[in-house]
Amino acid sequence: MFESASWALAAAAGLGAAMVTTRQGLRYATxxxxxxxxxxxxxxxxxxxxxFMLDTSGxxxxxxxxxxxxxxxxxxxxxxxxxxxxxxxxxxxxxSVSCTTPMFALSGAVLFLGETLTMGNALGTATIVLGMLxxxxxxxxxxxxxxxxxxxLPFAAAAIRALAQVLTKAGLALWASPYAAGLIxxxxxxxxxxxxxxLVGPRLTTDRRAAPWFVATGFLNGGSVxxxxxxxxxxxxxxxxPIVATYPLFTLxxxxxxxxxxxxxxxxxxxxxxxxxxxxxxxxx
Numbered sequence: 001m002f003e004s005a006s007w008a009l010a011a012a013a014g015l016g017a018a019m020v021t022t023r024q025g026l027r028y029a030t031x032x033x034x035x036x037x038x039x040x041x042x043x044x045x046x047x048x049x050x051x052f053m054l055d056t057s058g059x060x061x062x063x064x065x066x067x068x069x070x071x072x073x074x075x076x077x078x079x080x081x082x083x084x085x086x087x088x089x090x091x092x093x094x095x096s097v098s099c100t101t102p103m104f105a106l107s108g109a110v111l112f113l114g115e116t117l118t119m120g121n122a123l124g125t126a127t128i129v130l131g132m133l134x135x136x137x138x139x140x141x142x143x144x145x146x147x148x149x150x151x152x153l154p155f156a157a158a159a160i161r162a163l164a165q166v167l168t169k170a171g172l173a174l175w176a177s178p179y180a181a182g183l184i185x186x187x188x189x190x191x192x193x194x195x196x197x198x199l200v201g202p203r204l205t206t207d208r209r210a211a212p213w214f215v216a217t218g219f220l221n222g223g224s225v226x227x228x229x230x231x232x233x234x235x236x237x238x239x240x241x242p243i244v245a246t247y248p249l250f251t252l253x254x255x256x257x258x259x260x261x262x263x264x265x266x267x268x269x270x271x272x273x274x275x276x277x278x279x280x281x282x283x284x285x
Contacts (some may be wrong), residue, residue: 004235007227008243014224016250018217020258025213035079036197037211038218043190046183046222053179063175064184065166071188074164075221078157080196085153085219097154099132104162105241112166113237121238126280128242131274134267135248165241178229183219186222241283248276 082098100126109115126279166180231240249272 001235001283002176004231004239005243005279007231008233008240009246011224011227011231011248012244014220014227015244015247016252017254018224019247019251020218020254021217021220025210025217028207028210029214030118031079031082031199032193032197034210034214034217035076035193037214037241039079039193040218041076041215042222043186045156045219046179046186048070050179050183054183055177055179058175058177059180060175062182063171066171066174067181068188068197070171070181071185072166072192074185074189075159075225076189076196078164078194079162079193080273081153082106085150086152087146088153095212097151098158098161099129099245100155101158101161102129102242102245104159105165106238108162109169109237111242112168114234115238117238120205120281120284123137123239127278127281128207128245128275129278131271131276132245132248132277133271135171135252135271137282139142149178162247164242165228165237168229169237172229176233178226178233181229182222182226189244211246219255242282243279246279250274 013154022034029037085097106121106125110117164185168185171181175227189223228240228244252268252272
């Protein structure tokens with residue numbers, strides 16, 4: 001359990017750092033343009049390292065098919081849904097709704113993977129989600145000026161992200177290669193992102209100053225996905241998903257240290273405490 005939790009926590013740290021580099025890159029390009037830089041760059045690195053890290057001895061066609069299926073929507077579709085949600089509702093509502101990913105993942109793991117719902121899973125997940133909601137919500141959120149149906153966008157992103165975790169866990173049970181899962185999934189997602197970027201065409205505005213930031217973002221996200229898949233290979237979705245969802249804590253910490261864009265408030269302190277309690281409940285109960 002603790003080994004899986006350690007890998008999941010490392011994945012959360014990488015995702016948190018990626019949010020910081022993404023903020024810098026978005027000063028010069030749109031999210032889709034950034035994804036069109038970061039995802040293919042990461043895919044290239046995955047292929048360059050494949051001769052050294054890809055173990056094909058346990059190759060299983062059914063598992064490869066699952067990884068291809070995951071790649072069609074993660075991270076590609078999740079990125080595009082989140083982008084649309086940000087456009088219509090702003091980052092506050094989108095981030096808050098995205099915090100529900102562990103709830104979807106826990107439900108999927110119980111229903112489709114046969115994982116047991118324990119008191120620790122339920123309490124820990126609920127407490128972490130509550131902590132993330134506290135961290136992501138801001139008092140100066142604007143009144144709703146968007147159509148009510150738009151709330152489905154971040155909910156869909158959260159559900160798809162959870163589905164990717166559940167499916168990947170199932171694939172890893174057939175072919176225990178987290179690297180293969182990342183390599184295949186990112187390859188398919190790179191194609192999806194590049195096709196979407198091609199369809200947008202001239203509207204895909206970017207600046208050459210964005211490239212280093214989004215390449216760094218891609219490497220951080222890709223490494224985090226590999227770490228998350230490693231955690232899933234060693235532990236249950238019900239443990240891994242909530243811990244990975246704590247990545248805003250790392251974003252907050254790096255923002256405090258490097259960007260000076262945040263300050264410690266009672267809300268941030270409460271969100272941090274709730275999150276730590278949630279992780280402790282997952283590990284202890």
